[in-house]
Amino acid sequence: MNVIEARGLTKYYGKSRGIVDVDLTVAQGEIFGFIGPNGAGKSTTIRLLLNFIFPTRGHAQVLGKDIVKHSPAIKAEVGYIPGEVDYYDDMTAGELFAYSDRYYKKDCRQRTRQLVEMFDLDTKKKFRELSLGNKKKVAIIQALQHQPQLLVLDEPTGGLDPLMQRRFFQLLREENKGGVTVFFSSHILSEVQRLCHRVAIIGEGSVLKVEDMSDLRRTHFRNVRASFAGDVPDLDLPGILSSQVDNNTLQVFFGGDINELVACLSAHNLTGLWVEEPSLEDVFMHYYEEEGEQ
Template sequence: MNVIEINNLTKTYGKSRGITDISFHVEQGEIFGFIGPNGAGKSTTIRTLLSLIYPTSGSAKIFGKDCIQYAPEIKKEIGYLPSEVFYYENMKVKDLLKYSASFYKKDCSKRIKELAEIMDLDLNKKIEDLSLGNKKKVGIVQGLLHEPKLIILDEPTSGLDPLMQQKFFELLEEENRKGATILFSSHILSEVQRLCNRVAIIKEGKIVTVEKISTLQENNYKRFKVELRSALDLQYFNISGVSKLEAKGNVVSFLFKGNINAVLRKIAEIEVGNLWIEEPDLEEIFMHYYEKEA
């Protein structure tokens, strides 16, 4: 079953770009990555999905129900962390979280304590005395305190130090094991690579591709580094499927997509000092998709 279904979603703001014809779905129980640079349309898509803004055209469903028509009902089961959090400055953290929990008509006090402990958050402090990172922690606890079935995170790690990021990822993995579906929006590829099963890449308001992370990494590309014994014209490796061809000293490197034997045959014909074949990280693959589109 699909927890999120987005069909041809478009949001225009006069002349400035919103999103155009966005379509993808998120299956129950998966951690789905939504990735693109800042300003690509990730937040607009999420806000439209949450009916915080309304689409110009197209539609979206959560739990099989139309996002606009059933918005109040759907929101009971969603935890949302916006990219920037703003709160009543003079409230104490525990009062704010208690107030937030009161919307869900269930006792969340035990869960609030648990989450505050995991995220190392002082519940007795006033919001105005918190650093940016600690405000973000309040947002994380607020998004998870009612044990939602769907967790929507928009650039969730900005402001968190590396140790906290690690704890946060572990927390998300635990929520996912308990059955929560997660939509994780980010411009940081390593996060998405670590957490997600599938990913939608968005560029300038349009979806470039929706792929399994494993497919992006395995089927598509290998990174080759060849240490040459003697000088060779770089064009020797300029064969079908090769991109990002460059040389540093006597080491030639390139990305390759296709049947690996074609490259190995070329390499077998020359004197080689060393050879590395690696999985490229998503960063490289991602840039390739962007250049291809451009």
């Protein structure tokens, strides 16, 4: 069964674009990455799926139920971590969990205690007194306390320190092993690469590409910068997707076999060589240009 199925999902805010004709299929048991720069439409898509906003056209199902007609039933089985975490100022974290718990039919107290222990959170403090990282922990716990079938995470790692981030990812993997589907939006490629099975790349409101993580890894995009003692030579390799020359320095966005490139470069007199993982923006630009050419 598909946990998320969107067809032609479109949202305009007045005249300004949210997302246009988004098709998405997320299978049960997947960790699905949803990646794109800020303003690409990630949050809009999530807010549509949770019916905070209404689609201009198109439709979608979550857990086999229509997102508009059966929203409450969907939410009983969905845990959501918002990008910006804000709760009631006058409540302590513990009160918030109890309040949240009462909205679900099942008893979440035991699971809540486990999660609080796991993330080492002081539940007696008022929400407004918590640091950003601790606020994020509150969001994680309230999203997981009712043991949902689907987790919808909107850039969930912001504010978490590396240790907590690791614990969080570990928790997501455990939940996933137990059958929970994870929909993970992010603008950081490396965290999506660490966690996800499949990834959709979204830009300017449209899904540009859906790829298996293993395929994306195989393509091995690299940013390569080489400086030469003399003039920059003309390189002609199939893996060079774009290049730029600056004085004696060559900058290449490379998507082929790195050995070929190194072999080719070694024939010249180099003064420096840098090979880096590209930023999401670079990868995104590549897909975006490719899309434009087609």
